[in-house]
Amino acid sequence: MKMNRRIPVGAGMGLAIALVTAACGGANDKGEPTSPGAVVKSYADEPAELVIFGAVGNTEEVWDERFGTALKAKFPKYKFTYIQGSAKNTLQNHIAAGQPVDLVHDSLGGMRGNMIDNRLNYDLAPLMKSHQIDTSRFEQPVFDALSDKGKLYGFPLHDGGLVLYYNKDIFDKFGVPYPKNGMTWDETITLGKRLTRFDGGVQYLGLGVSINHMLTMNPYSLPFVNETSGKAAIHTDAYRKLVNKTILEPAEADGYRPYLISSNKAITNDNFMKDKNLAMFVMNFYLQLQPDFSTFNWGIVSLPVFGDLPGVGSQPYPNGLFVSSSSKYKDQGMEVLNYLVSDEFQMSLSRKGFIPVVKTKAVRDAYGADTAFKDKQIAEALYANKPAAPMPRSTYENLVLNPLSANLSKAMKGEMDLNTALRVSEEQANKALEEAVRK
Template structure:
């Protein structure tokens, strides 16, 4: 069989490629549940076409092929696929400006507002869903809600993500402290962290650290960074203050914590946990374990701690999607591809590899990571113990918070300003940045 995958990594090649989209139909299709069989939707599997997929996260071809590409080629032998990796000037904006056609955009919930909505590439799939008899009730509701918050059903979630509590077993063993458990509250996690925030022979250990942007933007109360309606910062409120006070300020009260922040002149990041290895527990998006530095780390994970007044509610989902571009000439074929990558067959294969599935099917969840190098870790309970919180409505201005929020939180941790002032100053700085961006 002739292999049709084409990998494009530069815009010079794009100009000579007519970018379009395609698909198949039968086994990737999900019929609407009813007492009698739904009418068979027309299959577009055997209509030759070209399908160009833009990889907005910048994943290299081998990663895309391992996830989807190889399976898609087997499923759709009549399609010619072209995968375009984001790199350098090879951006979706430049592609659209050059007149190159894109059929499918692969991107995360955190960036799709920029790659899809801001470029005007969105297409509401509601009519195609009806036409193809797709049963959307099969999906985890929060993952579908995550795409709809962009303004419509512009794509399908294909694998998900979410916050978990990683921990370095060696630090717990060193100090004779029991490991974290699934189902902890934040108060319990903070108390546990306090036992491990200590200085030992000149090394300052931190009991509980976090990627501050992730824990705040994926909070269990579904509070946004920026209000989508007003396009103004939304973090200077009593509710947000409670979240920040618990997740950021409370752990920092342990002796030695703020001194470490003063030394670093920043909040904690992935490298502190993975490379420096002086953080006992670290909250971050599932998938961090794929980094090379984890290979020699004695680690495991637990479910994200919960707020006492919001029991059982964990992280917001952080799915990746496949979006169909409104410029595609092969929308029906592209929908066939979406159906296939969200079929039970494909989702089971992804789940076994350690990609969080987007379907409610319990057998698919229970197969999670069975064929991965983390199958002996506590991944199933860490990922699926809690319910997903409703996803926030993301805006193209969310990133404006990153720098001022970190700066002001550091000042609050060090006692230079109080938390109310930190949030107010952040709000003011972000609103100014948003207004400046609008005037460009």
């Protein structure tokens, strides 16, 4: 990828929804049938026993609070059985034991390993056509994230993505203005330098970035693995630019590197929430749900942007619900998916503080209305940027991410330069990839 090339928002796997829309021909922009007298068959009143496997690991209590109770009320003819996934009770073990599964609740990160590698993935295009799903309502890049090679396998339930959290107490202590939505990386790094100082026996750090989350949701949509060669794709000019600006430059502020060396650990949630010596933290959204957030005055703004990607934030990172290829109740499963992305249900999620996956203004405007942080102006931060196009995913991307993250941590402490970090990471990753393919 050329460094000056702008990534088109919603490009690439947006083909999945585009093809479904074109193929359907059964719904106009308002989702109304285009054929006079056309009737969409409803399966809501046909009995079905739907087994839902919670690969995300939510307890049944959490599942019911967020989704299950509403589904039981909406579909009284369906019998829902929820199974909580865990390190021991994996989806692979579940199907190997011959147990049925109709729907899988999983994150974007688990889609390939759980759905595709287990051959449970099912192209939703035929169901979307017969159920006349109105795709014009959808936040397309968020749906694209659950696609692979142009085929959509699940519907997102709520989105995630990178934002910038900040500790107002630290800003107030040093009389520094708060960050704003729409700031560039250069502006944010400069602001961070003003807050990186030693005071009262505490080393304060201006700006920290979760390395793994930044690499996984990077705004340039740079993949870990080259789809054609199957090798690591990180020793490039584009990757060099990404990690230098977002990970290494913030650590160049006076006092930052000595802190990393003396503490001998990476910047984590604890620096921001518990130690409270980190003024700004780039992290995946929903961190504010942690109890420690009630112990300090915090704010949130949009992810800083690159000059050649104005208005583009991180890639989407949704949790979704997938229809299993082995299900006998695929039409009933689509009824469930369609209800969960309805404005009615998305409104309830939005009010509870979950990022909705539809473009409906009223749904977005209701964000966080029923939460303790309803006055934090979170919606403004969430929608200041457009989501970046989802990058191609790989079953083996952790084999690249792990050495890359470890070596970048060393580079932050001055133990190796950036070029060496990328080169060594790629060599280590390629060795691991070759071994994985041979198994």
